[in-house]
Structures are given as structure tokens and as C-alpha cells.
Amino acid sequence: MEKSLIKTFVSLICAVILFSPAYFGNASLIDDLKKQITQKEQELKILEEKSKQYKNTVTQSQKEQKNLKNNIVDLNTQIGYLATQIEITQNQLDQTMLFIEKLKAEITKQEESLQIKKIYISSAIQTINEYDEASLLELLLKNNTFSNFLNQTEYMKSLESEIQNNVDALQLLKSRLEEKHFIQKNKEKDLEELNSDLSSKKIITNQQKNKKESLLQETKNQEKKYSSLLSEIQKKRDGIQKEIYELEEKLKYTIDPSKIPAPRRGLFNWPANGTISQKWGSTSETGFINDSYKFHNGVDIAALIGTPIYAPADGKVIAIGDNGQYAYGKWIAIDHQNGLITLYGHLSLQLVSLGAPIKNGQKIGYMGSTGFSTGSHLHFTVYAENTFQTTNRWFGLLPLGGSINPFNYLPN
Template sequence: LEAVQGQSQTLEGEIKKINSNINQVDLSIKSSELTIDKLGLELDSLHNEISDAEKEVSLKEKAVAQILREFQKGDDETPFLIFLKNKSLADSVFEMQNLSDLSNGLSVEINNLKEAKENLSGKLEETSSKKQSVQTEKENLKNKQLILGDTKSEKQSVLTQTKNQEKVYQQTLTELQKKQAEIASEIEVMDEELRLKIDPSALPSKRPGVLARPVSGGITQEYGATAFAKYGYRGKWHNGLDFAAPIGTSVYSAEKGIVVAVGNSDKYCNKGAYGKFIVVKHENNLTTLYSHLSLQKVKVGDTIERGGLVGYSGKTGYATGPHLHFSVFSSQTFKMDSSRTCGLLPYGGDLNPADYL
């Protein structure tokens, strides 16, 4: 941590970090482009397989129709009539055996036709799924390109504000650290008051799976009075979990719910608080916060499913590097309120997310 923060204490270090983020998003874009190309090839292959499957179904249908026509020729004749019309017992037995073979053949061809249609149906479903994957990946690509543009703008903004001079950067950094400490203290005091109002009986039982992990990355900072919270956040309490999430990582809703807040604290206090954030209220009396995002993909009032995309991770707000800050609040205590130093912010009686993940 000290090494990371030490590097960011210089203008050169800050620009290096931003360049690293730009490269990270650029690689992610290239990965999306490769995925789209791969899915395109798979779709082409599936279209060929579907064409073959359709031909097979057509052949099987013709085979069944032919057997039915032959079968219907003798369908009205009883074994006794067959015996009377033939000159010998051998001819009668042969014709009856032929009808039996036709019946068995019909059964086989019907089963073959059924299998061919099931195969075709499976290919069509797979194609539909692949097309959806292509659309999703194209949307991801478009969003990552937006994130790349924003990250490049951040670099230009830093250079413009500091006039590329270390002295100016250090002055700006000192002012920022003072503001960050004030904001962290204000959030801590408010959340502590709201924690006292939590009604445990209104909360779901603590067990794994109540909420889904919002990203696949590992936990980099625990909940509560950690050493990092005291030093890194200029406060004594970390009101959530931090997850490793390279810039541009998809962030998903932990449970079905309604989006109740979408904001960007950087508009009021750049690098001072949560940055771009989203808040989702769930039916189980829990409310979740996703912050430091690079891009938000939902709006207030949207209903989102468990696992639905809410946005992409980033390092907006007070963040030493790209990650996702994830908080869980008791819904009855949650509120959006104006802070003294950083505009409208989310507050609530926070809970340990690890109790529900």
C-alpha cells in the first residue's frame, strides 16, 4: 500500500498509473474484438450445420412419407384376405412379413426424423444464444471504448491542471488529501448513527448466497475497522468490501431490485468520495452500493435482475487504483443526503457484505 501511495504522490507516478489504466482498457477492447471474431466464426459454422440438419430432416420426412404410402396399400387387408388372394401359403406369409417390415421400418424412420428435428432445434437454440453473446460483447466493446476515452481525458485533465509541474501537483494533492479526510469523517459519523437504527429482525438470515458476488475478482479490503481504513481512507471504518476489478470490468447486481440512486460525487468534489455510484434496493430489506465505477448502465427506477449489468468498474472518486467498492445497507436506514463537503451522497446503516455473499 505504501509503495502504491508513494508512487501516486508524484505527478510522474500519477501519469504512469493513468497510462497503465489506458493500456488495461486497450487490452480489454482487443480481447472483446477477438471474442466477437471467434463468435462470428462459430455462428458461420452453426449456419452450415443447420443447413445440413434441415436437409437431413427433409430426407427423413420423405422416407416416412414413402413408407406410409406403401403401408397404406395393404392397410385395409386382414391376414385372412391376404391368405385368400394369394395362390400359396408361402406368398401369403411373404406379404404379411413385408407389411410387418414396413411397419417396423416406419417406426425406425419416425424415430430418425424425431432425432433429426431435435438436432435441428438444438442448433437453432445454440445459434440464438451465440447471437445474443455477440450482441452482449459488442455492447461491452462500445462501453469499453467510452471508458478508454474518459481515461485519456483524465490524463489530459491532470496535465492541464498541474501545467505538468510537480510543485503545482503537490499543492493540489495536499488540498485533496485534506478534503478526503473531511469527507471520510463525515460519512463515518453519519453511517455510525444509522447503524444504531438497524432492526436485525427485519434482515435476512446471514448465510452464503443471499447476495451474489458483483464481480469475480478477489476481496482486497475487508469490512470494518481495518488498518487500511484507518490509514488509507483517512477514517477508522470501511463500510464495505473492496474487490479487485481492472478498469472496465463488468459489475453485476447482487440481487433483483430497483435502482434507487445513480450519481457521481466527482461533480462536486473530484476524487473525494464514491465517484460514479449506483444503489439498488432489494426485496429482502437489503440495499447495495456499487462505487468507483467508470461507466453506469442503469438509471433510477430501473428494475434489474440478479446478475444484471449495472456498470463497469473504474477508479472514480477516492480510489488509489481501479477496484469495486461494494456496500450493503439495511434498507430501512438508507438515504441519499447532502454532505457538507461533497454534494449528494448515499448513507446507511452498513452491514458486513461477507455475511450474505
């Protein structure tokens, strides 16, 4: 009987030894991946500090007088900032890939631990079965002394307790394994999002480079030509804004209060992070007094170019357009099917298409300074659905409607 027990556990030890090389090999791989992740985290801190410096420079350059020289400096700074953002996104992407690789190694390690536990439990059960199959008289006769018999009996009790402990550990390992599989799926989603973000930022960077080259070609790097070009564009912008103001003043009177939600803060989430640079209402009250328009039909949220824009609620893309250097530049309109339509203007990049269903919190584009804009920001308008319309103009499709104060529906 004792020889049989020894034989069983020799088999168990051999099985564990067979699994050990791969097990410890995985441990070494995990340690190496942890070191690489730590290195990437340190690199990210340096890049984020570099990004902060660019943010300060971009903010300052946008306050400077708008002449050709300052405009080129501003574009160069934006390009530098975006290049840093690309590096940051690439770093985050690398970190996520390393994290997934580490997770896979940890999963393999835990699967091997599970297998070892299973072998141990199986061998221990086999030993107990052999013990149980022997009669009490057989056990007494096989042991030289009564003391040996008692020791063997106590050992079997200890082994049964050890089996229970290992079964509990097995359940815990399975639970942790399921958790790691769940984390892996989420990280793979993050990886997909980072890849998309990286591609978008590269597109925006190229747009800024092309804008700079186009500006230099049109002006031949001469301040006088730039001033003349800017004056011509501004006259057209002023005319367009006055037309929008006049048309929307009439549309405001067609708003049907029974067809829109009652004011409720939090009906919409904030569509972007940033600073409120202008509120909805008369320009005499919003603080942005100008000759182009007397009423500001939305809220402006200022932040750096490339800042993500998110849908504040579920809906459907009802219209999308590009006004070039005029009006709203690149814009998106979403029908929330609750009597309200929201507009997102001055985007650097649109990520959605006409007719696309939209989920609350979905990224729909990136902040920019397209259209009639003095700096990177999001122009966010809330229209009554029954007043919304689009009309073709020489500069592109123009959205119009009776606007409502966005703060009626945005969070406090």
C-alpha cells in the first residue's frame, strides 16, 4: 500500500516537472513585458510634458495679431502639437499591445497552473481511492505497527483536506482566468480605437501642412497679399453670417414649444472637453461684439485642434457638410428624435456619414478651426427639429434653424 502511494506521487512530481519549464519561461516573459511597459510609461510622461509646452504656445500664438507671419507660426505650432499627439497615441498603442501580450502570457501561465492543479487533484484522488478500496483488516495487516496504521490514516485525512484546498484554488484560478479574458477583450477594443485615433490625427496633421503650403503659395509669403486675401475672405464671411442671422431670426418664431422637450439639465452630455469661450444669445451679452452678426446661435467650447467630439445622446446623422473657409466649415447635424437636432461646427475631421445611427458618447469628429473661426473650438447649436433645414449655397450646404439655448439641456 505504501509503495503504491509513493508510486502515485512520483507520477505527480514528474508531471509537475514536465510543466515547469514552460511555466517559468512564461514568468520570465511577463517580467520582460512589465519592464517594457514601464519604459513606455516613462516615455509617455516626457511626451505629455512636451505636449503641455505646445498647448501653451498654441494658446499664446492664437492671441497674437493675425498677420501672415503669426499665422504661419500658429500653423507650425499646431503641426508640432499634432506631431506630439501622434507620438503620444503611438506610445499608448504600443503600451496597449504590450499589455495584451502580457495578458496572453499571464493567461497561458494560469492555464498551466490549472493543469498542474488538475493533475495533483487527480493523483491525490487516485491515492485515496486505493486507500478506500483496502479493507480495515488489510490495512492493519500491511502495517507493521498500529502506530504506522494511524499515521497512514492521518495522512489520508490530510490529503483529503489538501484536495479541498486545491479544488478551491482551482475555482479561484478559473475565475481569474475569466477576468483576464474579459480585460483582454476590452484592451483589444482600446487597441482598435487607438489605431483609428492615430490615423485621424495623421490626416489632421497633413491637412494643416497643406493649409500652410496653400497659404504660402497664395500669398507668395508677402504680408500685403495676405492682408488683401484675408480682407476679401472676411467680407464674404460677414455677408454669410448676416444672411444666417436674418434667416434664423425668422425661423425662431416658428419653434413649436409643444414639440420640444421641456428644459432639463443633463438631457445632453457635454460634446467636448474645453473652455466655454462664448455662450448662446445676443452678442451684446455673450461678449463677442462684431459686425458680422448680433446673435450667437450656440455655445462655443474652445480647446486645441484634434480634441475629440462626442455625441451627447443617441440619434441619427441627418446632415453633414463642408463650408470651407466660411460659416461652419466642416459640420455635422444629429437628429435625436426627441424634437431636437444638434449641430457641431468648425471640425477638423468628421468621422460619421449621412444617415448613420449614433450612440450616446460615440466619437463623431475632431475639433478644429474650419469655416469662420478665429481659433480651434467647437460650435454647438441646439435646433428645434421642426425648424431645421439645409440649403445649398456657393460655399456648400448650409444648416439653418430656430436655435434654443443649449444650457437648457446640458449638465450643470
